[in-house]
Amino acid sequence: MADDGPLKMADVARLAKVSMSTVSRALADNPLIPEDRRREIQRIAAEAGYVINQSARSLRMRKTQTIGVVFPLGHDVGQLISDPFFIEMFGRLADEITTRGYQVLLCRVTDTSDGWLNRIIQSHRQDGLVIVGQSDQHAALNQAAESYHPLVVWGGHLSGQVYCSVGTDNIGGARRAVDHLLGLGRKRIAFLGMLELPEISLRYEGYVRALRAAGIEQDPALVIPAHFSFETAYEAARELIESGTAFDAIFATSDIIALAAIQALAAAGIDVPGQVSVVGFDDIAIAAQSTPPLTSVQQDLAKGAKTIVDLLFKRMAGEDAPSATLLPKLVVRKSCGGASAA
Amino acid sequence: MADDGPLKMADVARLAKVSMSTVSRALADNPLIPEDRRREIQRIAAEAGYVINQSARSLRMRKTQTIGVVFPLGHDVGQLISDPFFIEMFGRLADEITTRGYQVLLCRVTDTSDGWLNRIIQSHRQDGLVIVGQSDQHAALNQAAESYHPLVVWGGHLSGQVYCSVGTDNIGGARRAVDHLLGLGRKRIAFLGMLELPEISLRYEGYVRALRAAGIEQDPALVIPAHFSFETAYEAARELIESGTAFDAIFATSDIIALAAIQALAAAGIDVPGQVSVVGFDDIAIAAQSTPPLTSVQQDLAKGAKTIVDLLFKRMAGEDAPSATLLPKLVVRKSCGGASAA
DNA sequence: TACGCTAACGCAATCGATTGCAAAATCAAG
DNA sequence: CTTGATTTTGCAATCGATTGCGTTAGCGTA
Structure with missing residues (x-):
């Protein structure tokens, strides 16, 4: 029994000259074992470097922690x-x-x-x-x-x-963002995001409600599908720009999309926020650090x-x-x- | 046996009218079982929604994946x-x-x-x-x-x-950073980091070697202990500034420290990079986005x-x-x- | 039909812990 | 010294899979 791999509970039992049951209970701080004996067994186990095998424990207890x-x-x-x-x-x-x-x-x-x-x-x-x-x-x-x-x-x-x-509250958050843009006098607000995803469709709902409340007609040409990755979002923004559709603001459904849009706008020589306002969603750490710093709907x-x-x-x-x-x-x-x- | 919790392999064995051994082997794609029978058993298991219990598997196989x-x-x-x-x-x-x-x-x-x-x-x-x-x-x-x-x-x-x-290569990376500062004509370069950590002490080694190679005498007053958190790093930078020790560059051992230093400098009305140059370490994502964008030693x-x-x-x-x-x-x-x- | 050989398959031990139940030890009181 | 109550302790079953080894089935050949 010199080095038969790591110790098992049976080995500890032998060391402490008690049964496995007792060791198990002692290590679990079960009051069935008197306190001084518990401590003693725990000390022996620790000194021997014994650690409970979690696979076995999980199987028996039906719990994995x-x-x-x-x-x-x-x-x-x-x-x-x-x-x-x-x-x-x-x-x-x-x-x-x-x-x-x-x-x-x-x-x-x-x-x-x-x-x-x-x-x-x-x-x-x-x-x-x-x-x-x-x-x-x-x-x-x-x-x-x-x-x-x-x-x-x-x-x-x-x-x-x-x-x-x-x-x-996705609807409320989007509503707040778009209301803010409207308050700044923006009227042609683009929406960037994937409507297929439920959360995004809720944000779209908020976008629509804000426009409706402001009495602004919604233009389908301003709703652009955009995935969450920077690259695809950049592409989406570029297409919007090149399409020639007029717009003076972007509501992006994530900060990554917003950041990509800002880069695409910069590349096209369009000033943010001078010509186009941009709002993102999530308020991730980079948002505060970008140039210009990004307005965003913060999720705590x-x-x-x-x-x-x-x-x-x-x-x-x-x-x-x-x-x-x-x-x-x-x-x-x-x-x-x-x-x-x- | 209607709903005795999730299925066990024995249940599948009963469904397929074979022994557990056979089910186990079939699910493991063991060639001991003829291919058509394997497929059949796999189909039955899948249809019944059976999934192998990983605790049991780990215990027996002594592997957890x-x-x-x-x-x-x-x-x-x-x-x-x-x-x-x-x-x-x-x-x-x-x-x-x-x-x-x-x-x-x-x-x-x-x-x-x-x-x-x-x-x-x-x-x-x-x-x-x-x-x-x-x-x-x-x-x-x-x-x-x-x-x-x-x-x-x-x-x-x-x-x-x-x-x-x-x-x-911590020594090499630090050396490169400090050499760059020296190349810009900076002579009094502060070092911000915790020397107790082995990686940082290696970076310090690179810092020292660069100075020595340039024939610049090293000033202990320029070596400031700074932890990794933004707040403590900010404090450290502030103390450096307020100490009155003259310096024209900072080599920070992490980007977080560098960013904190830049903020502290800005708060003290010191221009970066006009009066003080700053270099960081890691090149984390924010580094490129900060104001001004941070020069940094990139780890891939x-x-x-x-x-x-x-x-x-x-x-x-x-x-x-x-x-x-x-x-x-x-x-x-x-x-x-x-x-x-x- | 008998025999040998291989391909399929199943029995039962095993992995290492936990715990219900019963036995043993201890103690107090009669 | 008994008896009964109580505290400690240990036996053995259990969790759900995997696998070595032996058995059975199946086939070809003499």
């Missing part, structure tokens, strides 16, 4: 973590989760075929799931939520939604992450936590001609 | 994911790891007491480990590497190092992450992969008075 964080798919399976918004969200979630003594498992979905979510759930690798962004998987999420409770989604609240979600990710994890742990405990909506805030900076941020 | 990514500790156990450099690195690593069909487990070290690394290793939660940044744990890493092979560290190559590491994180994961998988396969050093590149932008980036 792990939360899975799943990133979206559907639209863009390529680069996973490139998007700054997702990264920041992931960081916040990781903080909240680890603080509660759980591990974080990053799940990337490579196989989007039917039942992908069920495959993650049934793998039993985690005790609960956070899905960041509902992408185009509303139906799949709804179905999974029927039978799997410890599941919280970051995203907009959609009609007919069964699952628990946390997200900003720290609060969002905390809310998500709070709800998740409630659900893991069997309670039935309801969805939550956070109120977004418009952060005004120079990119739309408003005042600079303090 | 998971790579652990550990973040540093020592200096700053508080906020985990705040630093943009670490975030970006994590994203890249996650991409590389998931692409190879493995999961990513984020390990946060809450208990820094003796044997923390061993505790992670022995938990058997992962098949391999990436440690991002050696912090002040050189000795612990060396010790763990003696017996645990699938371990790769991001960081500088130190003398007497046993573990496998991947990192940029994409390549770094790929190298790390390549080496790790080699080591997991039993090969003995050596450490690697990446060549950094100086990206010149306006913050030091050089030409703007293309």
